[in-house]
Every structure is written in structure tokens, then in C-alpha cells.
Amino acid sequence: MSSNSIVWEFFDVSAVDESKAKCRLCNSLISRGGKGTATYNTSNLMKHLDKTHSEQWAATKSVRSSKSSQPSQTAAGQLRIAAAFEAQTPWSR
Numbered sequence: 001m002s003s004n005s006i007v008w009e010f011f012d013v014s015a016v017d018e019s020k021a022k023c024r025l026c027n028s029l030i031s032r033g034g035k036g037t038a039t040y041n042t043s044n045l046m047k048h049l050d051k052t053h054s055e056q057w058a059a060t061k062s063v064r065s066s067k068s069s070q071p072s073q074t075a076a077g078q079l080r081i082a083a084a085f086e087a088q089t090p091w092s093r
């Protein structure tokens with residue numbers, strides 16, 4: 001199933017509402033997508049990591065993808081992460 005998703009290295013399921021997951025990095029509560037277990041997914045969680053913790057997320061993904069060998073996906077991901085990183089570093093301007 002999808003329980004092996006690497007997003008769970010960054011999130012814990014909320015103790016009070018299992019339809020939400022809490023980010024370990026910033027403690028944000030992120031919806032898991034639906035009201036029932038069958039509708040849960042990790043796309044909101046991945047979006048949060050992409051936008052808010054792009055460096056840590058990219059590092060985690062690159063470690064995993066080198067093991068599962070998905071070169072095209074990795075290249076596209078790195079381009080997007082580079083753009084996100086640039087937008088998030090006002091101190092470098």
C-alpha cells in the first residue's frame with residue numbers, strides 16, 4: 001500500500017484527529033485529504049514539504065530515489081526544488 005511513503009518521515013498522524021497529520025518540522029496540521037481512511041492520501045503532505053521544507057524534502061527524496069532508480073523523476077524534481085529554493089531565500093538577494 002502507500003503506508004511506506006517517505007512523507008511519514010516528516011509527519012505524525014494527529015493524536016486528536018487522524019484525518020490530519022502534524023509536521024515534525026514546523027508543527028503545522030495538514031489535512032490528509034478526506035474524512036475517511038479510504039480517502040486519505042499524502043498529496044497535501046507532499047505539497048507542504050515541497051513549499052515549506054523544500055531543502056529537507058529534496059534531500060530525503062534524493063536519497064530514496066537513488067535507491068529505487070527513477071532518474072527522470074529525480075531530474076524534474078530537482079528543477080522544481082531549485083526554483084522553490086530560490087523563491088525562499090530572500091537573504092541571498
Ligand SMILES: [Zn+2]
Pocket residue numbers: 023024025026027028048052053
Ligand atoms: Zn512543516
